[in-house]
Amino acid sequence: MKSFPSLYFTNLFLIGGTGLLTTYLALYLGKQGVSTFWIGLLTSCYYLGLLLGSKLGYHLIKSVGHIRTFAASTAAVTACVAAHGVSDNIYIWLALRLIVGLGMMCNYMVLESWLNEQAAPESRGRVFSFYMITSYLGMVAGQYALSHFPELGYAPLFLVCMALSVGIIPISTTRRIHPKPLKPIQVSLFSYIRKVPQSMTAILFAGIINGSFYGLAPTFAHSSGFNAEEIALFMSITIFAGLLAQWPMGVISDKIRRSILLRSNAVIIGVVSLLLFLLPASQQTAYVLSFIFGLFAFTLYPLSSALANSRVDDEDRVGVSSALLVAFGGGAALGSAVNAQLMAAFGHQALYASIALLTVLMFTLLTYINSRQKAERPEPSDYVVGTSDVTNSPLAATMDPRIEETTAHEQMLVVDEGEVGDRQPRDYDPQDHEPDDAPNSENTPPERPTELDENQQDERPDNAR
Helix, strand or coil: CCCCHHHHHHHHHHHHHHHHHHHHHHHHHHHCCCCHHHHHHHHHHHHHHHHHHHHHHHHHHHHHCHHHHHHHHHHHHHHHHHHCCCCCCHHHHHHHHHHHHHHHHHHHHHHHHHHHHHCCHHHHHHHHHHHHHHHHHHHHHHHHHHCCCCCCCCHHHHHHHHHHHHHHHHHHCCCCCCCCCCCCCCCCHHHHHHHCHHHHHHHHHHHHHHHHHHHHHHHHHHHCCCCHHHHHHHHHHHHHHHHHHHHHHHHHHCCCCHHHHHHHHHHHHHHHHHHHHHCCCCHHHHHHHHHHHHHHHCCHHHHHHHHHHCCCCHHHHHHHHHHHHHHHHHHHHHHHHHHHHHHHHHCCCHHHHHHHHHHHHHHHHHHHHHHHHHHCCCCHHHCCCCCCHHHHCCHHHHHCCCCCHHHHHHHHHHHHHHHHHCCCCCCCCCCCCCCCCCCCCCCCCCCCCCCCCCCCCCCCCCCCC
């Protein structure tokens, strides 16, 4: 926390404001009788803006630097938030959500690239754990603040603008030297699908599930009879559960294969979603089930990310992170729009019925991919015996009964004379001719994890050894 206090406080206010805005828009439109389809489409436009904002963020950071990019992006987001109070036109709101998504992606790139570059390797895990904690605390604070405005007037919009404006202050006045401008990278999504198929599949479903929850869960709770304060509590409990689950799930994932945990999470999320669909929507039941839902739904992304990073080289870290974000954002944009249409056609409870079906599909696909990787493992019958050193050695002549002893002896003498001629002179310095891969060489790179390391190579099939 002491390393990057300005970035942490900036992230806290930024996420708190935008989290409040997302829930407020869903509840406000629901109160106005707007179709659930349009509410889901608003969320889809936001995630579409996140997808399109990566190139814009690279261009801005490369041109004007990190702090100016953050200030400009946050100013644009603040203007869009204020514009929601000027007009109720749904088409304008769709455009505003797209712009907010563009600006927020630029802000995320500023914060995370800053932390990535200046965090020491031995403390990067702690640095990003604080970053995630401030993100979840910001979301919880935003939901709690909304509970004080049950009338859903313009006051929440003012509060969002205040939070975003305050968030500019810490990063603009920091004394830390800002990092170097980013260099654009080429992300081949299909290449990472081939490299880490389980991770990419899981992250796609994580985007659909989490995006649908953030955009449509307030509508579900409102249609279930919850008032504004109870809806805020419903959202806060779920998000707070995700915060609590991060550290324990990280510890468990170091002992149990992440591919197994992803499938286990899918099963638990499916069961909980089915119960939310079938059981009467009483407050206590909804709070308990939603808490369990948050424990496992909000750990899908970190599990998938850790699984993918255990299967790629260091030079592919940035690329795989970008590919995961693209898959997550695409899933969130698609899931929000489709689930909103389902809720409009079949009722608000169709949200969790759809999530339950999605988890069944997710489990099936992950199991199929794992079994396919198992089938691609070489069988013992595939082993081909190669020529050993002894078949190419002069000693082979002494083992062949067809060769006379005198001939074999002459062959050995010829080889011995050749070896003597090839010996090094007395002033030979072995350090001058040490092979590049010698164990004692100072240029020897550190050993990489072997393919049989379970924690580093968790993308392997469950029973691969």
